[in-house]
Amino acid sequence: MKKIILIASSALLTLLTLACLGAYWGYQSIIDYSHTPLSLTEPKELTINRGTSVHQLAAQLEAEGVIQTPWKLKWFLKFRPELANIRTGLYEISPTQTITDLLNDLVAGKVKIFSLTLVEGKTISEWEAQLKSAAHLVVPQEVFAAVLMAQGDDSALPEGKFFPDTYHYTANADVKTLLTQSYKRMEQELDKAWAERTPGLPLKSRYEMLILASIVEKETGQAHEREQIAGVFINRLNQGMRLQTDPTVIYGMGDRFKGNITRKDLVEETAFNTYRIMGLPPTPIAAPSKASLQAVSQPAKVSYLYFVSRNDGTHIFSSTLAEHNRAVDIYQRKKK
Template identity: 55%
Template structure:
């Protein structure tokens, strides 16, 4: 019997040694990069199994020796948890980083930037090109309804910013976040506005900010342009600003404004109407809202483009006409 005990002991040692070797091989395999040549997505649907997901990766050539991966899961059954979603696979991924993603639900993050100075229609076109988003044409109106906002169009009421989302995020939730952020920031700025601001409500401030946004891209000019508009409103002068005319023209605008366009009486033609247009004409940036609420301490009433992104500001119509002749009509 002694020889049998010795034989069993040798076999046991051999089995244990084999198990340890296999375990080391499996753990080494789990740290070895997968066969992914370029970044791509892995879609894990609701109800998918871990084995099914691994088999799919093996069929696609992303995993070799998939049996080692499955053996690892036998050794560590706590890693069998699988969460649905879209995952980002990269050439640096190993089976270990993959299983960590699948276990924790570390799904792919997407980003969408709602650009300042753009209109709702431009944002809709942008959103329709975004991956993993379902876009209804009235989605902005849906957000207004959700918040009990019945005061006009959605134009200008959403905060331009970069928003992160996943494949399971609803666009309604992204835009609701944008809407609430705009309302919060707008109210904060309105509560701390300068005393000489010539508008009567946060919404009017938003309208004015949208015009400032479209008139200049130079940060140093925003509060000066704000002063021009506030000064004109104070004197009951018409704003006479081209971006409002362009907005009122809609799809008819082809790059130029004619004299006929300036004479046409639309709700947005500030050459023909008194005061502000009825709604914002674009999404103003936070800087433009700040400028609308804090105009510069200057008495300018006019400005004209230098054609390089900057403007010449004037106190009198005579000065303004000279600037127009010099920079717009090329006269000396």
């Protein structure tokens, strides 16, 4: 009898040992699994919807080719239940991440951040087209005017009032938030430029400074020329001369502009044709950069009244009409 009991005890001990070894092996297999890389060959976007459960997450990751053994993920989350508290949003995942890395990001809510650069010198219509083509961005109709209204500006004239810069957003963000940042930044930069302006400038308001800065932005091919170009326009305004700048003509033509300006375009009477009107056009013609605002705020003290393109992005500046005509002959009419 004692022998039978000893044999039974030994067998039971063996079974318990095997069970423990099996449990340990299973546990270690799950832990090892949690450190394996995701089944990806390139980065991809992953959207986690509100209310996603552990079972739904495992099924989604398998369906999207991110993992291959969803049952191991479920078991791992039994061992690490704190990693099941995932947050909604759009994430970008990569082949270098492990399953644990992915879960840590989902718990921390490290959603994908998108960048959008609003380039200086562009118009509102050009920016609108850019916004509508941006990934995962909600763009309501007349959004620029809506932001103006929300900020207490009921002019419905958004041109030039938004600061060009790189902005960041998350998936399906309302673009109004981004544009409000842009509007407030322009207000700050314009306030600063106006406060630091050279005394005696022929500009009656911050808005006139904004208008002239937009013209300088469009006329500038080289950054080092901004102050000189601003100086030319300031001199012309002081002397009661027309600005005679092509970018204003182009802006006034709108969609009719196809790449060239004709003599007919130069004599056409539009509110923006500075070959026909005196002083500044009624609104900015593009988004000026901080550098253009500063150039108009503190223009170069020069005697120049004219400039003409060298066709390489730089200009020849002249103080007299005779000098200017000579430069035009050389660089535009190709006369020597």
